[in-house]
Amino acid sequence: MASAMTKNSGGLPLSCKEICLSFGSFQVLKDVEFSLQPGRVHAITGENGAGKSSLAKVMAGIYRQQSGSVLIGDEVLRLSSPKAAQSHGIALIHQEPLPFEHLSISENIFCGSLPTRWGSVDWAMLHKRAQEVLLELGLELDVKRSAEGLSIADQQLLELASALAMDTKYFIFDETTAPLTPKETEGLFKVIRSLTARGCAVGIVSHHMHEVFEISDEITVLRDGEKAAHYETSETTPAQVIRSMVGRDFDPGIHDRKSEHAERVLDVQNLSGPGFSDISFSIRSGEIFGLAGLVGAGRTEVIRSIFGIAPIDSGEITISGEQHAPKSTSDSIARGMALVPEDRRSDGLFAGRSVLENTSITTVHKHLNRLWMIDQSTEAAEAAEALDTLNVAMRGLDQDVDTLSGGNQQKVVLGRWLMSHPKLLILDEPTRGVDISAKADVHQKIHSLAEQGVAILVVSSDLLEVIALCDRVGVMRRGSMVGSLERSELSEESIMEMAAL
Amino acid sequence: MKQALIRFGGAAALVLALWLSLPSLFDSLAINSILAWLPMVLLVSLGQMIVIITGGIDVSVGSILGLSAMVLGLVVSKNLDMPIEQQFLICLGVGTILGSINWLLITTAKIQPLIATIATLAAFRGLAFIAGKGSTVTGSMLPDSLLNSSGQGIQAGDITFSWLLIGSVVIAICVSLGLKFLPWGRAVYAYGSQPQGSFRRGISERKVLFIAYAVCGALSGLAGGFYASRFAIVHPGTAGYGLELTAIAAVVIGGVKLTGGVGRVSGVAMSCLFLAVLNVGLRVAGISADWQLAVYGFVLLAALGMDRKRQLDKERLAA
Ligand SMILES: Nc1ncnc2c1ncn2[C@@H]1O[C@H](COP(=O)(O)OP(=O)(O)OP(=O)(O)O)[C@@H](O)[C@H]1O
Numbered sequence A: 001m002a003s004a005m006t007k008n009s010g011g012l013p014l015s016c017k018e019i020c021l022s023f024g025s026f027q028v029l030k031d032v033e034f035s036l037q038p039g040r041v042h043a044i045t046g047e048n049g050a051g052k053s054s055l056a057k058v059m060a061g062i063y064r065q066q067s068g069s070v071l072i073g074d075e076v077l078r079l080s081s082p083k084a085a086q087s088h089g090i091a092l093i094h095q096e097p098l099p100f101e102h103l104s105i106s107e108n109i110f111c112g113s114l115p116t117r118w119g120s121v122d123w124a125m126l127h128k129r130a131q132e133v134l135l136e137l138g139l140e141l142d143v144k145r146s147a148e149g150l151s152i153a154d155q156q157l158l159e160l161a162s163a164l165a166m167d168t169k170y171f172i173f174d175e176t177t178a179p180l181t182p183k184e185t186e187g188l189f190k191v192i193r194s195l196t197a198r199g200c201a202v203g204i205v206s207h208h209m210h211e212v213f214e215i216s217d218e219i220t221v222l223r224d225g226e227k228a229a230h231y232e233t234s235e236t237t238p239a240q241v242i243r244s245m246v247g248r249d250f251d252p253g254i255h256d257r258k259s260e261h262a263e264r265v266l267d268v269q270n271l272s273g274p275g276f277s278d279i280s281f282s283i284r285s286g287e288i289f290g291l292a293g294l295v296g297a298g299r300t301e302v303i304r305s306i307f308g309i310a311p312i313d314s315g316e317i318t319i320s321g322e323q324h325a326p327k328s329t330s331d332s333i334a335r336g337m338a339l340v341p342e343d344r345r346s347d348g349l350f351a352g353r354s355v356l357e358n359t360s361i362t363t364v365h366k367h368l369n370r371l372w373m374i375d376q377s378t379e380a381a382e383a384a385e386a387l388d389t390l391n392v393a394m395r396g397l398d399q400d401v402d403t404l405s406g407g408n409q410q411k412v413v414l415g416r417w418l419m420s421h422p423k424l425l426i427l428d429e430p431t432r433g434v435d436i437s438a439k440a441d442v443h444q445k446i447h448s449l450a451e452q453g454v455a456i457l458v459v460s461s462d463l464l465e466v467i468a469l470c471d472r473v474g475v476m477r478r479g480s481m482v483g484s485l486e487r488s489e490l491s492e493e494s495i496m497e498m499a500a501l
Numbered sequence B: 001m002k003q004a005l006i007r008f009g010g011a012a013a014l015v016l017a018l019w020l021s022l023p024s025l026f027d028s029l030a031i032n033s034i035l036a037w038l039p040m041v042l043l044v045s046l047g048q049m050i051v052i053i054t055g056g057i058d059v060s061v062g063s064i065l066g067l068s069a070m071v072l073g074l075v076v077s078k079n080l081d082m083p084i085e086q087q088f089l090i091c092l093g094v095g096t097i098l099g100s101i102n103w104l105l106i107t108t109a110k111i112q113p114l115i116a117t118i119a120t121l122a123a124f125r126g127l128a129f130i131a132g133k134g135s136t137v138t139g140s141m142l143p144d145s146l147l148n149s150s151g152q153g154i155q156a157g158d159i160t161f162s163w164l165l166i167g168s169v170v171i172a173i174c175v176s177l178g179l180k181f182l183p184w185g186r187a188v189y190a191y192g193s194q195p196q197g198s199f200r201r202g203i204s205e206r207k208v209l210f211i212a213y214a215v216c217g218a219l220s221g222l223a224g225g226f227y228a229s230r231f232a233i234v235h236p237g238t239a240g241y242g243l244e245l246t247a248i249a250a251v252v253i254g255g256v257k258l259t260g261g262v263g264r265v266s267g268v269a270m271s272c273l274f275l276a277v278l279n280v281g282l283r284v285a286g287i288s289a290d291w292q293l294a295v296y297g298f299v300l301l302a303a304l305g306m307d308r309k310r311q312l313d314k315e316r317l318a319a
């Protein structure tokens, strides 16, 4: 078994020729051309639902194209399963990672190709090699603990670790940077650069233009399943790429909200709980407050405790002047709170159910008719309206939410809570994986909610988002609040300086 | 570690309480019947456990046991000096075939495990009647070598550790080691923990499920031989009837999650022992036969409730 350090020989490009893919009558990819050259980074961008993940999945042997072929050099590959793709050295780091919660981190990394001795799993060797791979990634995790409760960022890095553990020559990163802060993204880019230096080929899907321009050598833009454009990165500009993405000139718009903060909606005093201690802040109605910090700084933990998902050790929470000691999330919902969770797959979405049910689940009790049955037409109308403002790309309200693209799943979760008219809206990474224009729509929506008097708490690793949205930002480091910044003081530098140090 | 201590402490307290309130449970007669009850249920529960770790369920185990016992009885009644190993091999073979039928229904025909095995629960039971043309295999038709394996074994004073008990414990240890150290054992856990994720990692769903259902069938089939040996009679309608419920209860009380991915042999073995003590205890305590089943049910509920509460507490802390 070759280690992650092996030099790559051969150095043939991986290419896709005239790939067509459809689900039923719905065509997702039309004659797409794409290639990964050894030593180079090829970025794929496009709006939500453009087909980026689908293209990646074709190369990884997960989806089977109806026509067209995937080749290494001149050899046509038969990618009948992920295993077949892996045997050709192709690995996909998924946008929606699926870790094995009940298994150890080591097993998560080596699953499917565990090191054995005389046919039995060599646990000592397994843990040792897992440790080595994680070290290479600069990840500090106990390899023997279970993968339960890992953040999305760590889950994706685990997928990268398992790609490194196999003898991978072609890496495809599907929005791996979306949950990362700039500092961690920098770390990931270092890994990517060392991969290309070693002769590996890298594909990367991202909605962040500055990242695409920093790391890539060439860019392919997908629009509605077709290749809209291809550029050498050095010969193009972000504006040009965005134009071919959305098919028009794009103006993110500037939000200027008059903030007349009135009543204090949320007041947190000296709160301590699992993963954080002594946190104090307050939010007034109509105000947007941000929690910034590195991944693992304890931001998500704080809001989980406020919402009643995790316990509180000490400290006080007051909601509109009333003491709030949540025993469960329904206490919090009853007080007018809403939470859009970070991990939509495990906490937010009802997989296997329709888009409609997923959107209306929190408000469905308001649509009962005289017979106490759900009035389906108003239910559908209201859901359609909420999703419309977010531009969800779907075939219809009855589509299985599982088959929506990643960004569109996020929009469904958002749409659900926008429908429920909360008093305090808590957003954890609200636009992870959401494309540029939809992100502007979501921001617009958040601003208008604030204007209507909703108090909003935002956790985001995307500093530009924090800056675009927040009136005030609290910065966390290693579980404590290290400072706060007013709107006028907000900049990427000022936040990072406090967060990292 | 701490949890293990708590469990052990709990078990010890239970035994002490039982001893004080029901001393006759600890005479050699009662202990022998506990030890005699154990092997068959342990085998079936081990198979069921592997299936449940994959996130599936097999409710046909009782019928597999019945059919395999029936086939064994019919074969040996014409061939009374067949070596004992061969007799058990027949049971294993029949069980494996029946388990593979379940597997085909679930993977190739893509029927949900519960539905598929409800169907085979009925079908296999029916076959047991058809195979023996409705007749019963009685003790006189069975060879001594088979009958002796449940009565003889290692003697410690008045207490008998029968060959069957020893065999089932050895098998439990093998299953435990297999699940921990063989790559397919790990694949069973990975698949149960995250089926789609294991597909991405190149783990074959068909192989994992084959291991689960074929092994479950094989162990249930072998338990058919144990049944014939212990009861010295095989009636096609009653052999193994309702055993699936006991096995599922043993698995769930043993800490295996019905949603898959979690479970250990040690837990299941302990809970089989618990059920054995409960079963014999109810009889020894003189609870009337009418009441036994109901009391049994309530005790199961209580055990499950306690386990569930502990899990919830743990989850809340971990979150
Ligand atoms: N298994 C499937 N069944 C049906 N439709 C699917 C399936 N997978 C993807 N689609 C559809 O294909 C389209 C493209 O999806 P894909 O995930 O490739 O988009 P994407 O470009 O990665 O978007 P995002 O930026 O949101 O991740 C979407 O409209 C989606 O609904």
Ligand SMILES: [Mg+2]
Pocket (backbone or CB within 6 Å): A052, A053, A054, A095, A174, A405, A406, A407
């Ligand atoms: Mg995608």
